[in-house]
Amino acid sequence: MLGDENKEIRKMCESQLDIFLQEIKASPSDVDFPSMVNILTFHSQSTVELIQLTAITWLREFVNLAGRSMLFFASSLLTAVLPCLAIYGRDNVKEVAKAVNQNLMRLVTTEDDKDDDESKKEEKQVEGSLHTNSIKVSSSLPPKIKLEIEPVVEVLLKHLHQQSLMQTKIAVLRWIYHLHLKTPRKIFQHVEQIFPVLLQTLSDVSDEVVLLDLEVLSEVVSSSDGPQSEVGFQPKPIPGTNIYFTKFMISLLDLFCKDSQLLEDRGFFIIRQLCLLLKLEDVFRSLSEILLEKEDLKFATKMVQTLNTILLTSTELFGLRNQLKELKTKEICSLFSCLYKTWCHNPVATVSLCFLTQNYKHASDIIFYLYPLTHEIHVFIHTFIHSIVCRPLAQVQ
Numbered sequence: 001m002l003g004d005e006n007k008e009i010r011k012m013c014e015s016q017l018d019i020f021l022q023e024i025k026a027s028p029s030d031v032d033f034p035s036m037v038n039i040l041t042f043h044s045q046s047t048v049e050l051i052q053l054t055a056i057t058w059l060r061e062f063v064n065l066a067g068r069s070m071l072f073f074a075s076s077l078l079t080a081v082l083p084c085l086a087i088y089g090r091d092n093v094k095e096v097a098k099a100v101n102q103n104l105m106r107l108v109t110t111e112d113d114k115d116d117d118e119s120k121k122e123e124k125q126v127e128g129s130l131h132t133n134s135i136k137v138s139s140s141l142p143p144k145i146k147l148e149i150e151p152v153v154e155v156l157l158k159h160l161h162q163q164s165l166m167q168t169k170i171a172v173l174r175w176i177y178h179l180h181l182k183t184p185r186k187i188f189q190h191v192e193q194i195f196p197v198l199l200q201t202l203s204d205v206s207d208e209v210v211l212l213d214l215e216v217l218s219e220v221v222s223s224s225d226g227p228q229s230e231v232g233f234q235p236k237p238i239p240g241t242n243i244y245f246t247k248f249m250i251s252l253l254d255l256f257c258k259d260s261q262l263l264e265d266r267g268f269f270i271i272r273q274l275c276l277l278l279k280l281e282d283v284f285r286s287l288s289e290i291l292l293e294k295e296d297l298k299f300a301t302k303m304v305q306t307l308n309t310i311l312l313t314s315t316e317l318f319g320l321r322n323q324l325k326e327l328k329t330k331e332i333c334s335l336f337s338c339l340y341k342t343w344c345h346n347p348v349a350t351v352s353l354c355f356l357t358q359n360y361k362h363a364s365d366i367i368f369y370l371y372p373l374t375h376e377i378h379v380f381i382h383t384f385i386h387s388i389v390c391r392p393l394a395q396v397q
Helices: 007-026 033-043 049-081 091-107 116-120 123-135 149-161 166-182 184-201 207-222 243-258 260-277 280-292 297-313 315-326 330-343 347-356 360-370 374-388
Strands: none
Touching (some): 007 049, 033 049, 049 091, 166 207, 184 207, 207 243, 207 260, 243 280, 260 297, 280 297, 280 315, 280 330, 297 315, 297 347, 315 330, 330 347
């Protein structure tokens, strides 16, 4: 009736629904929440704005009213609100959907990461809390509410997989990040489903989506709750990470190899952000070691050129440049050795690394060995000077 062409009928229907909602607030124990949530979820996708707004508004009131009890319907609620976050021309619907999404996210706590056996220790306290939030709200709900991760993950990945709009993808990524913070053990049970989708999202047209995606990936690969070993996976995790760190670096290079346009358009941006989000020495060491084993030498040469340019120019790597210049510690000498082996894919990169680390004699030997003819030396010097000009590297210049 909210979609009726008659304005008076619509007003009367709105009035009755408002009265009905007030009665629910006054006596929530008599409400059949499961049936009502299903109905509201269906109407939340209505093409009629008033119907859609009413459905989302009721869902907001239910979340506020029932608290953690609504986690029982988390996947249904996300199905309802995620598309509405990017709806065009319906600002009221978008704002209410945003409130539902934020309030639902706040309900997820570290309690949801505990096993049933662990929860029994706090059973009396939890039951007292849930008595307020659940039993009094409705007898149609189970007495103990915990977030079921699997259906939530399915909904989130569905909306990240699809050609969803930017705001919806951002909301999904924030949910995945939040679940990794609050329920790391349980979310890692589904990481094999999530990880490939996060990698694909790096190709998204939105910089904001890609940046948030990198934050989520960085949380995944650096989490102490992630697996430290896997049958058939040889490389040991770098301290402070898990096996998905190396998997991520391998997959990232494979992605750049298959999509040269992505490397050209986003390579600098992605790697620089990773240097901010993760330990930059680990990023460069891992990428270097993987590239050393690459059979595609053309790609390896191009990738080394990209990494070398980032090393020479990025403000994020100022500290690393100083460490490489001085080579004072065993760790930084080990990193230089690792980089040098891979940098040999590209002569300009190799010589610039030697100059950066003040190995001038070796740089000179490389140049004269590779380019014994005078005119070849001139060409190389021209290329090299062009590679360092206008960069924040006065020492090499």
